[in-house]
Amino acid sequence: MKLLEGKTALITGAARGIGKSIAIRFAQEGCNIAFTDLVIDENAQATVKEIEALGVKVKGYASNAANFEDAHQVTNEIVKDFGRIDILVNNAGITRDGLMLRMDEKQWDMVINVNLKSAFNFIHALTPVMMKQKAGSIINMSSVVGVHGNAGQANYSASKAGMIGLAKSISKELGSRGIRANAIAPGFIATEMTHQLSEEVRAEWAKQIPLRRAGTPEDVANAALFLASDLSSYVTGQVIQVDGGMNT
Numbered sequence: 001m002k003l004l005e006g007k008t009a010l011i012t013g014a015a016r017g018i019g020k021s022i023a024i025r026f027a028q029e030g031c032n033i034a035f036t037d038l039v040i041d042e043n044a045q046a047t048v049k050e051i052e053a054l055g056v057k058v059k060g061y062a063s064n065a066a067n068f069e070d071a072h073q074v075t076n077e078i079v080k081d082f083g084r085i086d087i088l089v090n091n092a093g094i095t096r097d098g099l100m101l102r103m104d105e106k107q108w109d110m111v112i113n114v115n116l117k118s119a120f121n122f123i124h125a126l127t128p129v130m131m132k133q134k135a136g137s138i139i140n141m142s143s144v145v146g147v148h149g150n151a152g153q154a155n156y157s158a159s160k161a162g163m164i165g166l167a168k169s170i171s172k173e174l175g176s177r178g179i180r181a182n183a184i185a186p187g188f189i190a191t192e193m194t195h196q197l198s199e200e201v202r203a204e205w206a207k208q209i210p211l212r213r214a215g216t217p218e219d220v221a222n223a224a225l226f227l228a229s230d231l232s233s234y235v236t237g238q239v240i241q242v243d244g245g246m247n248t
């Protein structure tokens with residue numbers, strides 16, 4: 001029996017990177033996949049095809065996770081298309097790094113809205129659905145810098161710390177309704193997001209990792225599978241660091 005047979009997951013920002021890996025890992029376990037991204041372009045369609053080949057139902061939706069109305073609208077559409085949503089992965093995220101002295105309001109607002117408000121938007125839209133089902137697993141994508149902080153990433157770290165507080169609060173609020181909420185705090189994972197950094201910075205990060213390698217999106221997807229499935233049925237309000245031992 002596959003771990004997520006017959007379930008449906010909504011994953012935000014999953015056209016590529018960690019979100020895409022989570023979608024594929026869940027689909028390998030029999031999960032139907034509804035994912036969002038800013039645009040459903042050729043790249044996103046290729047993701048759809050890749051998931052389809054695993055024999056599950058899949059659809060990509062163009063939706064800005066930072067927008068409250070968009071999130072509610074797309075959630076309603078997905079419930080209509082799939083009949084239910086068992087798993088929510090709040091994965092969409094961006095960086096707009098800069099030291100505080102040079103950080104402008106736009107940089108702050110964008111990162112908080114895309115990384116943190118988006119999770120509120122989807123949890124808010126899905127709470128009635130999951131309450132009706134009397135079951136659900138919510139996973140917020142945080143970061144090790146949300147736990148430990150990072151110079152030059154005050155906006156990003158604050159948003160990712162917020163993802164932890166949000167998951168912990170929801171776990172207390174909705175636990176009695178059969179809904180679990182946890183966070184994953186990845187360390188340095190090789191995706192397009194981290195490729196924006198210079199080679200020098202990437203090498204510096206790698207030196208700090210006890211397991212001496214960057215993580216892969218699949219490393220994060222395996223932790224997400226644990227939290228999404230009944231393997232973690234007594235786990236809620238937790239943060240799993242997937243960071244090769246860095247910062248622990």
Ligand SMILES: NC(=O)c1ccc[n+]([C@@H]2O[C@H](COP(=O)([O-])OP(=O)(O)OC[C@H]3O[C@@H](n4cnc5c(N)ncnc54)[C@H](O)[C@@H]3O)[C@@H](O)[C@H]2O)c1
Nearest residue numbers: 013017018037038064065091092093143186188189191193
């Ligand atoms: N890569 C890392 O080292 C790392 C470490 C810790 C946490 N994370 C977190 O993991 C998540 C995924 O990161 P990634 O490395 O795969 O990044 P990525 O940039 O490769 O992918 C992010 C995806 O989110 C989408 N997206 C951006 N803004 C959106 C919006 N407003 N609405 C909908 N979709 C949107 C992008 O189009 C993209 O497809 C993010 O939340 C990121 O902060 C990444």
